[in-house]
Amino acid sequence: MSKKGLTDIVPEDIARENPAVNAESVTKSFTRWQRKETPGGSDKENDSEKEAQGSRKGISWKESIRTIFRQEKKTVTALDGVSFQVGKGEFVAYAGPNGAGKSTTMKLLSGMLQPTSGTLSVLGMSPVRDRIALMKRLGVLFGNRTELWWDHPVIQSFEWKKVVWDIPDEVYQRNLDMVTELLDMGEIRNTFARELSLGQRMRADLGLMLLHSPEVILLDEPTLGLDVVAKRQMIDFLKRINQEEGVTILVTSHDMDDLEEMARRILMISGGKLVYDGSFDGLREITGNLTHFTVITDGRQPELAGCRLLGEQNGVFEFEVDLSQLPIRELLGKLSKAEGIMDMEIKKAPIELVIAQLYQTWKST
Amino acid sequence: MKRKTKIFRGIRRYFQLLGIYARMDLASLTRDAKFMAIVITADIVSNISSIIGIFLLAWKFGGIGGMDWFEVLFMLAYGNIVMGFLNMMGGCNALFPSRIIGRGQWEHMFIIPLPYGVQLTVGIFPFTGSSSLLSGIGMLWVAMRHLETTLPWWWPGMLVFQLIASMVVVTAASYLFSSLAFYAPVQCEEIASTVVYSMEHTKSFPLSGMPVYIRYPLLTIFPAGLMAWFPTMILLGKTTAFENFYPAIFALLLSLAAAHFFRKGFRYYVKKGINRYSAGGHRS
Numbered sequence: 141m142s143k144k145g146l147t148d149i150v151p152e153d154i155a156r157e158n159p160a161v162n163a164e165s166v167t168k169s170f171t172r173w174q175r176k177e178t179p180g181g182s183d184k185e186n187d188s189e190k191e192a193q194g195s196r197k198g199i200s201w202k203e204s205i206r207t208i209f210r211q212e213k214k215t216v217t218a219l220d221g222v223s224f225q226v227g228k229g230e231f232v233a234y235a236g237p238n239g240a241g242k243s244t245t246m247k248l249l250s251g252m253l254q255p256t257s258g259t260l261s262v263l264g265m266s267p268v269r270d271r272i273a274l275m276k277r278l279g280v281l282f283g284n285r286t287e288l289w290w291d292h293p294v295i296q297s298f299e300w301k302k303v304v305w306d307i308p309d310e311v312y313q314r315n316l317d318m319v320t321e322l323l324d325m326g327e328i329r330n331t332f333a334r335e336l337s338l339g340q341r342m343r344a345d346l347g348l349m350l351l352h353s354p355e356v357i358l359l360d361e362p363t364l365g366l367d368v369v370a371k372r373q374m375i376d377f378l379k380r381i382n383q384e385e386g387v388t389i390l391v392t393s394h395d396m397d398d399l400e401e402m403a404r405r406i407l408m409i410s411g412g413k414l415v416y417d418g419s420f421d422g423l424r425e426i427t428g429n430l431t432h433f434t435v436i437t438d439g440r441q442p443e444l445a446g447c448r449l450l451g452e453q454n455g456v457f458e459f460e461v462d463l464s465q466l467p468i469r470e471l472l473g474k475l476s477k478a479e480g481i482m483d484m485e486i487k488k489a490p491i492e493l494v495i496a497q498l499y500q501t502w503k504s505t
Numbered sequence: 506m507k508r509k510t511k512i513f514r515g516i517r518r519y520f521q522l523l524g525i526y527a528r529m530d531l532a533s534l535t536r537d538a539k540f541m542a543i544v545i546t547a548d549i550v551s552n553i554s555s556i557i558g559i560f561l562l563a564w565k566f567g568g569i570g571g572m573d574w575f576e577v578l579f580m581l582a583y584g585n586i587v588m589g590f591l592n593m594m595g596g597c598n599a600l601f602p603s604r605i606i607g608r609g610q611w612e613h614m615f616i617i618p619l620p621y622g623v624q625l626t627v628g629i630f631p632f633t634g635s636s637s638l639l640s641g642i643g644m645l646w647v648a649m650r651h652l653e654t655t656l657p658w659w660w661p662g663m664l665v666f667q668l669i670a671s672m673v674v675v676t677a678a679s680y681l682f683s684s685l686a687f688y689a690p691v692q693c694e695e696i697a698s699t700v701v702y703s704m705e706h707t708k709s710f711p712l713s714g715m716p717v718y719i720r721y722p723l724l725t726i727f728p729a730g731l732m733a734w735f736p737t738m739i740l741l742g743k744t745t746a747f748e749n750f751y752p753a754i755f756a757l758l759l760s761l762a763a764a765h766f767f768r769k770g771f772r773y774y775v776k777k778g779i780n781r782y783s784a785g786g787h788r789s
């Protein structure tokens with residue numbers, strides 16, 4: 141963090157000496173193979189259809205052979221000198237657009253990757269060197285995969301975990317009762333994992349993750365693909381185990397709607413760099429409360445002062461509004477007076493926009 | 506005393522782990538009668554078909570290349586025990602590590618608080634994966650009733666010793682080639698099964714009387730001969746004292762090489778990371 145202006149001061153009460161998660165100038169680069177596309181011929185007589193496909197022809201035979209002798213490799217810096225700490229008992233959102241480096245961070249913290257440089261520790265342990273000791277106290281869940289046994293009922297995976305993690309009977313029973321109740325798993329428990337819906341599967345996976353009473357849990361895009369109800373249920377549950385059990389939570393998402401509901405503190409990364417670390421309110425102060433909404437009318441354009449029209453298509457008007465400038469009540473008042481409105485939808489501005497806004501403030505200060 | 510309790514606890518824990526996998530295997534076999542009947546039938550068919558050709562030839566012609574028909578049966582039985590045991594232990598694809606790598610399943614293993622070696626060896630399939638082992642033991646018993654020589658007292662020990670050497674050879678070959686999967690996970694996902702199955706198919710050919718230029722490669726660069734034929738020769742007392750230890754020495758060297766390259770590949774994998782999580786990447 142080079143600019144102080146971007147950093148909201150993180151609450152003091154967080155024990156800094158003994159953080160649950162600690163990353164110090166972590167850099168991770170990947171090498172990627174690349175292949176050049178062959179530029180299209182300068183032949184102007186080509187028919188227009190080809191031209192419309194752009195000036196590139198794809199990968200030629202020659203190019204395919206050439207790379208045997210001279211590979212095109214590109215270094216991708218997924219994380220670039222990232223430092224942050226998460227105190228015990230905190231609930232932190234790790235936010236950023238697709239490709240920002242969120243999953244890479246989670247994989248580094250759970251020992252699946254090694255950093256190119258920098259150091260990481262979770263509960264004071266190195267994820268790679270102290271893997272076994274750490275995994276007894278850490279919970280990891282990647283939204284795009286499941287830790288459940290595919291061809292077995294959920295409860296079987298739970299029993300498997302009890303043995304493999306060597307969970308004492310009373311701890312297991314207490315946690316099993318807790319997740320069964322809080323995650324509404326009564327019926328799911330006896331269903332085969334492959335027959336669960338995505339929302340049910342996520343609930344079962346969450347339950348499985350918590351059976352060994354992890355002190356820290358890492359969640360990578362757990363809300364991805366869930367419907368609104370399932371998301372709510374998951375977020376409420378996470379908040380609850382954070383407050384009641386004191387579990388430290390680090391959760392990634394690229395969805396501003398989810399992030400806002402979840403955590404008090406937000407770490408935002410973009411292009412592998414940390415661009416914001418602080419509270420949601422602090423972020424609001426910098427970027428405003430950017431919101432997008434669409435209005436469907438009978439064709440007439442609604443006059444909405446204080447809102448910026450982004451585009452129009454077949455009577456669907458998309459606006460942007462900063463709700464910290466124009467409170468939602470006033471916006472609704474204006475909408476109710478506009479004529480010809482048939483329907484509308486409100487959504488938080490995409491994260492890319494929030495980040496762009498951050499950069500803009502950054503430049504102008 | 507303290508050390509003793511620690512070792513005891515370790516062993517108990519290991520059996521606990523074997524127990525949960527065994528229980529899960531039983532549960533998956535017995536989930537319904539029709540399913541169970543199908544699985545068992547399929548097992549019997551594949552067991553019979555794996556040996557029937559060679560056995561009928563040996564029976565019809567009273568032996569192959571200097572081996573009597575029951576010696577051939579002994580060899581087939583030995584091979585079945587080797588592969589049968591490995592299959593039974595291979596519930597977590599332990600025999601086919603390139604699959605684990607290629608499907609991105611190692612990412613499940615990272616977060617389990619057990620050493621990788623333990624994770625790979627506790628996944629037993631005693632109910633759905635033991636048919637070949639059982640048929641092998643049965644065939645061995647039949648063959649031995651026809652052996653004319655009386656066996657020395659240490660013979661059972663020698664049998665176990667040779668069986669272990671053969672199993673190590675197969676496993677080490679699989680791990681050696683699987684280390685390639687760390688570098689090219691997509692292309693090498695099935696390299697372990699290719700290696701293992703090709704050795705398995707070749708193991709049943711009696712090599713007695715074969716020319717040297719066929720026999721030697723099959724005992725060195727493509728060691729299928731060590732999976733059944735050569736140990737059979739040893740156990741039937743047709744080899745020299747040095748030859749008796751050849752499979753074990755070969756197994757040791759091959760496993761050292763496999764361990765070296767597999768570790769190297771693994772370090773590369775953790776450094777580079779693979780972005781691959783295929784549809785088969787969930788727990789099977």
Ligand SMILES: Nc1ncnc2c1ncn2[C@@H]1O[C@H](COP(=O)(O)OP(=O)(O)O)[C@@H](O)[C@H]1O
Pocket residue numbers: 170171172216217218236237238239240241242243244245777778779780
């Ligand atoms: N194994 C890999 N090899 C090459 N590039 C990778 C690998 N894993 C991630 N990347 C790249 O690193 C960047 C960050 O990826 P990731 O952490 O998955 O982003 P996010 O989870 O925030 O969407 C992306 O540009 C991605 O393409």
Ligand SMILES: [Mg+2]
Pocket residue numbers: 242243244360361
């Ligand atoms: Mg990701």
